[in-house]
Amino acid sequence: MAAAYVEILRSEFPDIDSELFDYITGVLDGCGADFEDGEEVFEAVGGVLQEVSADTKNEDDVRGICLRMFNTLRLSGCPASQRQVLLDAPVQLSQMSPDTTLANDDVQGIWMMKRPQNTMVDTKKLEKAEAKLKAKHERRNEKDSHKAPGPLVLEEASASQASSKKEGRADQAGKNRSYDIRIENFDVSFGERCLLQGAELALAAGRRYGLVGRNGLGKTTLLKMLAGRSLRVPPHISILHVEQEVAGDHTTALQSVLESDTLREGLLREEARLNARMANGTAEGMESIRLSEIYCKLEEIEADKAPARASIILAGLGFSPKMQQQPTKEFSGGWRMRLALARALFARPDLLLLDEPTNMLDVSAILWLENYLQTWQSTILVVSHDRNFLNAVVTDIVHLHSRRLDSYRGDYENFVKTKDDRLKNQQREYEAQLQYRQHIQVFIDRFRYNANRAAQVQSKLKVLERLPALKPIEKEAEVTLRFPDNFEKLSPPILQLDEVEFYYTPDQRLFSGLNLSADLESRVCMVGQNGAGKSTVLKLLMGELTPISGVRQAHRNLKIGYFSQHHVDQLDLNVCSVELLLNKFPGRTEEEYRHQLGGYGITGELATRPVASLSGGQKSRVAFAQMTMPCPNFYILDEPTNHLDMETIEALATALNKFKGGVILVSHDERLIRLVCKELWVCEGGRVCRLDGGFDQYRDALHEQFKREGYL
Structure with a gap:
């Protein structure tokens, strides 16, 4: 066996292990005549060669080497009687006589070969070779795991919506002046996960909606899709989403709020410019008319009362008179988030989107906000898990579940009652349909082989076929948390x-x-x-x-177990939840870490996703699992x-x-x-x-x- 492919193998892979070498040459010796091209050689031994040369050769390099080895096999590895030749024309096998010969003297006839059942590969050598490859692969993975991690790439949200040309033309022509919002047949995804499918959302102007649902289902993502107009909201409707804290600079808190009313600010700037031209004697006739119009508009929007209104909003959210005059750069992130909320309340958009507004507030500020929003004139869509806040503020509830949105009139307490009643009715209807089906099936089973009842059986079968598909009621899993208390009782003082x-x-x-x-x-x-x-x-x-x-x-x-309001700062966002517990409490089995996380609702693939990709509520649950582990x-x-x-x-x-x-x-x-x-x-x-x-x-x-x- 001095074939040229052996020389190629030795020259390209000088450090190859002898057992791996025997394995590869055994495959090529035993099956060389069957390979039709270099790709088949690559499929047979390319994976092994890539493992051997992972540090020096890429996949394309190995493919090229396999092609070279195939060429040597084709030229020298098969006897002349088994070489394939390219015929000048198609040959119809059924029309050939047994004594038919072809023009080429080297070819005895048209040949077919079966792949031999037994190759020349030594099974024990193969097992040893595979074990060595596996060990090398594990060592390389371990080496890679110690390298500095690259930047974490998170999934992105996207939305798609089926809209009619008629709606698009109405928006473009400015004919749609309604402040009602109706979004039909839309999907929202986060990476590969579908959050909403074929959903509908209707927001009537001037009503206040609470968006509720379990953690991680996509409430925050839906708000972002609306704010970014990834979903079709009529262009004349202004939207404000309180999401990011105000950037800190030398602007005072009060002035920052006043500047959020862009109409008032624009009119005041134009008024100052025109007054300057009037004072300099450079104003034209039309400019004095324009100045009068500005005065009328400023009076109409009660611009003179704006500072007092802004101050009341800031005071209600906890800003003292002294704090209202402080530059925004002197405030912490929490206070800048309050400032962002104050700006949104002052600006009075047509659609106000609030995501957990009570998180940044103390009890007194929440109480003030509840009272303030009860007189809000425009539309609100708020995500909140504060039951009392929702009962005090909202007129409607939008429930996100099972990748759809269901609407309910009334506050949160009414929603709970109505939802429970609806589920009970659906359960009764399901049980009635199930009983009806079973009744028909009993008749069919009883008289299936009775010739006198054949027509009735056929009729009953058709009735069963026409019945709609029977689906059990989808009930959300019950949430349970448990704080372990297997410790001895301590005597005071504690x-x-x-x-x-x-x-x-x-x-x-x-x-x-x-x-x-x-x-x-x-x-x-x-x-x-x-x-x-x-x-x-x-x-x-x-x-x-x-x-x-x-x-x-x-x-x-x-x-003491401590849960910080900034718990996310305590978590390593670049690892999954299982790794997080492993790093914090080493020496336990993966099953133990998963069991601990499962007790707080982090189950299945959630436990293996990067913590950074989890929702705010899911991160809180991970923090609970970490806190209670000791x-x-x-x-x-x-x-x-x-x-x-x-x-x-x-x-x-x-x-x-x-x-x-x-x-x-x-x-x-x-x-x-x-x-x-x-x-x-x-x-x-x-x-x-x-x-x-x-x-x-x-x-x-x-x-x-x-x-x-x-x-x-």
């Missing part, structure tokens, strides 16, 4: 702050004489305006901050409901009530507070006080304050 004083700078004392205590039965909620120091109190309780004076006391076996006996939760859907918030409340350890939480979600907390702490004025009247007393006090200050 956690205390005694006469604690704390400040970041001596000239701004934050707290003094702070006395707080909690035990394993505690269910405490702390409320207060943003900036009052709630997060600082939590850090003092956890021991992350050291008091200037006073004492923090904690039981030696106390193990089995703490005390939880401190800072705004745990942000981004969670209604069902998960209810499940969170149930889990906290069943948990046998202590709980302190900061939350703006009124329903969670009412379901869980037995004690209310109010953080204000450098003190933390217990409120005996609970949340009702706190809410009433805020109402009175707003009325006194003229914000309601």
Whole structure:
């Protein structure tokens, strides 16, 4: 066996293992005559050669080498009697006589060969060769895993819609002046996942809609498609989507809000320009007429009242008079998001899109926003998981589920009742149809072989065929959360702050004489305006901050689980959820990590997708899974409901009530507070006080304050 392909193999792959070499040459020796082109050689041995030379040769290089080896096989690997020749004309085999010969003396006749059943490959050598290849492949993968990860490429959302030419012509001609929005037969996708299919959305002008549904189904994506006009919204309808925080610069907060009314700002600039020309004596006759028109328009839109209106909006959202005069660059991201909301409320678009507006607000700001939106004149579509907020604000509910949108009149409580009634009716109808089918089937089965009843059986079969397809009612899976509590009961004191004083700078004392205590039965909620120091109190309780004076006391076996309102900052977004737990808590099986994630609704392929591609609520669930893995006996939760859907918030409340350890939480979600907390702490004025009247007393006090200050 001194064929030329052996020399090609040795020269191109000098480091090839002897067993791999024997394997490849065995394949070529045994089947060489059967290969019809270089591609078949590549299919037979190309994969092995690519593994051998992965660091030096690409796929095209290996294909070229396989073609060269095929050429040597064709020229020297087959006997002359078996060489293929190109005939001058087609040959009809059925018309050839047994003694027919062809012009070429080298060819005895037209030949056909069967692939031999037994090749010359040694099975043991093949197994060894494959094992070596697998080991090399695993080593290379391990090496690649230590390389710096490249940029994470996330999927993108897209929308498509079937629209008529008539609608398009009406929009272009400006004939459609209605402020109602109706989008029919549209699809929305996120990467390869279909979120909505053949959906319909109808928004009547002036009504306030709440968009609800489970985490990860596409609510935020739908808002983005509307804001970007990827779905057909009439061009004369203005849209504002409160999504990104205001960019920080030297503009004051108040001026930033005023500038969001582009009509007023444009008229004021034109007024200033024309007044300057009038003062210089350079104005023309028509310009004085235009100036009069501007004055009339400014009076019509009540431009002189705009600063007061902007100030009321900012004050309602928590901006003090001093803060309203601060440059926007001095505010944190949370306050800039409030500023973005204030700008949208001031601008009064025809369609206002809000995505979880209560996430950035404290209880007092939420209460003000509820009252403000109740008198809103234009259309609102809001995504919110705050049950009380929806009950106070919306006139309609849009429910996203099963890749479609269903509309309900009324607030959230009415939606829950109507949906339950609808599901019960559908279930009754399904059961009635099922019983009817079974009744017919019993008759068919009973008389199938009765000749006298043949006509009736055929009639019943046709009735069955004409019945619509029977589909069971789709019910959303129940959400359950569980906080493990397999720990020993601790004797008090568990956690205390005694006469604690704390400040970041001596000239701004934050707290003094702070006395707080909690035990394993505690269910405490702390409320207060943003900036009052709630997060600082939590850090003092956890021991992350050291008091200037006073004492923090904690039981030696106390193990605290902490959920931050900025929980996403704690997650590695470039890995999947399973890897996240593996990196944080190494040494356990993949099944254990999956079981832990599954307890918080991160199941199946969700657990293997990059964390960055998960929805806000799904990221929160991953953070819960990470927080509970070490089995703490005390939880401190800072705004745990942000981004969670209604069902998960209810499940969170149930889990906290069943948990046998202590709980302190900061939350703006009124329903969670009412379901869980037995004690209310109010953080204000450098003190933390217990409120005996609970949340009702706190809410009433805020109402009175707003009325006194003229914000309601």
